[in-house]
Amino acid sequence: MSEGVKIIAVNRRARHDYSVDDSYECGIELLGTEVKSFRDSKISFPDAWAEVIDGEVWVRSLRVAENPFSSIFNHDPDRKKRLLLHRDEIKRIARKVDEKGYTLIPLSFYFKKGRVKVELGLCKGKKTYDKRADIRERDIKREISREFRTKLQ
Template identity: 45%
Template structure:
């Protein structure tokens, strides 16, 4: 798992909009100056999603800003990027997505031993009442923590 200092981008909307069931680490195929741009923190995965197409896994709608000194080596910021997984992992993910109706979403983009990795999650979408319930629980826990803090001060 990545450490805090290696975290490059986080999808904060994911835990609000989905029930996260399982996570998996995947490599990402980058071209040109995309690695330099990602290392500078010029990436966004909040609207990104993952597709399985023809036995390969792709991340769509992940924005990587062009590198300032990249000139002709810069790529399209929203291009489709291939994710690197073992064949067995791809088959398992494909079964989960097609049979159980889950979706694949990216949670984090981070560095692991100098390489850019993506943490993927199999997730189920939340309904509006689920989101309200989650917010109510979070609010109740916050009030309990504040009351305990005031009691011990």
């Protein structure tokens, strides 16, 4: 990420469970009390996903905690939120999602120039053996780097 970017939360589980084919940066439509909760990092999205409905992209299962200091006009923590993308990007995403096995997963949330942004990934689910192979590769890289460190000392 570049300067002026403050990371709020990263979905590390998504990279483990899915292979990310493409990613998009998009805005998110929030209420005032939701922005306050984002600033305090009071969000939860372990099983969040997005869908295309009538030419709009909506994120589901994103829980934004209520702000305890706001009045009775607080937001609904489990409401679906609209993502802001260009029309041609939405069409491209909709075509891909209609293919078998693709889904939209929010990979990270961050502030960019004072605005909340979402990194939305076009993902395909991994099989169990793919996950094991990734873990094996990561362990091998860790062992090799450990050996290099010990030989240099």
